Amino acid sequence: QTTVKTLLILGASGDLTGRLLLPGLARLVATGRATGLKLVGAGSDPWSGDQWRERVRTAFDAAAETADGAGKEALAATAKSTEYHQADVTADGPLAQLLADLEGPVAVYFALPPQVSQKACEILRPEQVPAGTRLVMEKPFGSGEESARELNKTLLTLVPEDHIHRVDHFLGKATVLNILGLRFANNFLEPVWNRDHIAKVEIIFEEDLALEGRARYYDGAGALRDMIQSHLLQIMALLAIEPPATIGERDLRDAIAAVLRASSIKPPYTESTRRARYLAGSLNGRDVPDYTAEEGVDPDRNTETLAEVHVGIANWRWKGVPFILRSGKALGAKRKEAVVTFRPVPHLPAGFTGRDTPNTLRIGFGPDTLELDVDVNGPGDIFSLDRAALVAELNASELLPYGEVLEGVLTGDPLLSVRGDTAEECWRIVEPVLAAWAAGKVPLGEYRAGSGGAAPKEA
Numbered sequence: 001q002t003t004v005k006t007l008l009i010l011g012a013s014g015d016l017t018g019r020l021l022l023p024g025l026a027r028l029v030a031t032g033r034a035t036g037l038k039l040v041g042a043g044s045d046p047w048s049g050d051q052w053r054e055r056v057r058t059a060f061d062a063a064a065e066t067a068d069g070a071g072k073e074a075l076a077a078t079a080k081s082t083e084y085h086q087a088d089v090t091a092d093g094p095l096a097q098l099l100a101d102l103e104g105p106v107a108v109y110f111a112l113p114p115q116v117s118q119k120a121c122e123i124l125r126p127e128q129v130p131a132g133t134r135l136v137m138e139k140p141f142g143s144g145e146e147s148a149r150e151l152n153k154t155l156l157t158l159v160p161e162d163h164i165h166r167v168d169h170f171l172g173k174a175t176v177l178n179i180l181g182l183r184f185a186n187n188f189l190e191p192v193w194n195r196d197h198i199a200k201v202e203i204i205f206e207e208d209l210a211l212e213g214r215a216r217y218y219d220g221a222g223a224l225r226d227m228i229q230s231h232l233l234q235i236m237a238l239l240a241i242e243p244p245a246t247i248g249e250r251d252l253r254d255a256i257a258a259v260l261r262a263s264s265i266k267p268p269y270t271e272s273t274r275r276a277r278y279l280a281g282s283l284n285g286r287d288v289p290d291y292t293a294e295e296g297v298d299p300d301r302n303t304e305t306l307a308e309v310h311v312g313i314a315n316w317r318w319k320g321v322p323f324i325l326r327s328g329k330a331l332g333a334k335r336k337e338a339v340v341t342f343r344p345v346p347h348l349p350a351g352f353t354g355r356d357t358p359n360t361l362r363i364g365f366g367p368d369t370l371e372l373d374v375d376v377n378g379p380g381d382i383f384s385l386d387r388a389a390l391v392a393e394l395n396a397s398e399l400l401p402y403g404e405v406l407e408g409v410l411t412g413d414p415l416l417s418v419r420g421d422t423a424e425e426c427w428r429i430v431e432p433v434l435a436a437w438a439a440g441k442v443p444l445g446e447y448r449a450g451s452g453g454a455a456p457k458e459a
C-alpha cells in the first residue's frame with residue numbers, strides 16, 4: 001500500500017520517463033505494489049492527454065504481458081486515469097499550482113536536467129509545498145560538493161530530509177542490494193572481510209554501449225561523474241560498511257556515510273587515477289567513430305569515456321586495501337562486477353604442484369551471479385592444484401531497479417535513497433581528481449572502441 005496518492009513526473013515527455021520510469025512503475029503496478037496510485041505527467045511540451053496516455057500505455061502494455069488478471073486490471077486503471085499538464089516548472093506558479101490541485105501526498109519526480117530541477121526547487125516556497133510531499137531528485141545531484149550542499153539547503157527549506165529521495169538506481173539493483181545479504185547473513189565471510197585477508201577490491205562497470213545519443217548530457221559529465229561519483233561509490237560503500245544493527249534507513253545510511261567519510265583518492269593522481277576516451281572502432285559489428293567525432297561532442301572539453309580511480313579507506317578494517325573503481329563506454333565486452341581478491345595463503349605446504357592463485361569472490365551485476373574461485377585438486381595427481389569456480393546464478397528480481405527505487409518513494413521509505421550528507425561526500429571524494437584532470441595533470445589516454453580499454457599499440 002502506498003502512502004503517496006499521486007506520483008507527479010516532471011519531464012514526462014523526456015527520455016528518462018519513457019525508458020526507465022514508466023517501465024519501472026509498470027511492474028510495480030502489475031505486482032499490486034502501487035494500488036490506488038494516481039499518475040500525473042507534466043512537461044513543457046504541449047502534449048495532449050491522449051499523447052501522454054499513449055506513452056503510458058506503451059510502457060504498461062509490456063508489463064501486462066506477464067501480469068496476472070489483477071495486475072492487468074491495475075495497469076489498465078492507472079493508465080486510464082492518468083493525466084498530463086503542460087507546465088513550465090522553472091516559472092513561478094505552475095508547480096505550486098499543481099501541488100495545490102493534486103490529491104496529496106504527492107511525490108514529485110524531477111526527471112529533468114539537473115539545472116532545471118534545481119531552478120524549479122529554488123523557485124518553490126515552503127508554504128507552496130503541502131506537508132507529506134516527497135521530492136525525488138535524479139543524479140547528478142549538484143555539480144560538486146558546494147553545489148550539492150546548496151541544493152540540500154534549498155530542499156531542506158521545503159521538506160524534511162526523509163522526504164527527499166536522491167535517486168541512485170544502482171541501489172535498486174537486486175545484486176547490489178544482495179551484497180548486504182551476502183555479507184551479513186552468512187557467517188563465513190565477516191571474519192575474513194578485512195585488510196588481513198583481502199588484498200584488493202575492484203568494482204568494474206565496462207559497457208559495450210557508446211554514447212547512444214546522450215552527448216548533450218554525457219559530454220558535460222564524463223565517466224568519472226556519470227558512473228564513479230554515484231553508482232560505483234555506492235557499491236563500494238556497501239562492500240565496505242561496518243555491519244549495521246538493522247537494515248533500517250537510519251542504521252544503514254549511517255554506516256554508508258561513515259565509510260564514505262573515511263574514503264579518499266590520494267595523489268599523485270597520475271598513479272591513483274586513469275582517464276581515456278575512445279577512438280573509432282568496431283563495436284558489436286557496428287562502426288563507431290572517434291568519440292570526438294560523435295554528434296554533439298566538443299573535443300576541447302577533453303571528456304573521458306573511461307575512468308579509473310583507486311580509493312583508499314582510512315579505517316582499521318580497510319587501511320592499505322585499494323578499492324579500484326573503473327568504468328568505461330564502448331568496450332569490446334560487457335563486464336559488470338565487483339571482484340574481491342583475497343591474500344595468498346600464508347604457507348602452501350610443500351608438495352603441492354600446479355597453480356596456486358589467490359581466491360576471488362565475484363559479484364556480477366548483470367548477469368546477476370556470485371562466483372567463488374578456489375584452488376582444488378586437478379585431474380590426475382590429487383596434489384596438483386587447479387582452479388574451480390563455485391557459481392550461483394541469482395534469482396532475478398520481480399522489479400526493475402527503477403521500480404525498486406519508486407517503491408521506496410511511494411511507501412515513504414528513504415532506505416534506497418542517497419542521504420544528503422552522502423551525496424556531498426561522494427563529490428568530496430572525486431573533486432580533487434576532477435580538478436587535477438581539468439588542469440591537465442593526468443594525460444587523457446586513448447583506447448579503441450570495441451577493445452578492452454588499453455591504449456592502442458600505435459598510440
Ligand code: BG6
Binds near residue numbers: 207226227401
Ligand atoms: C546511468 C548512466 O546512470 O547508468 C549511464 O548515466 C549508464 O551512462 C547506466 O549506462 C548504467 O545503468 P544500467 O542500469 O543500464 O546498468
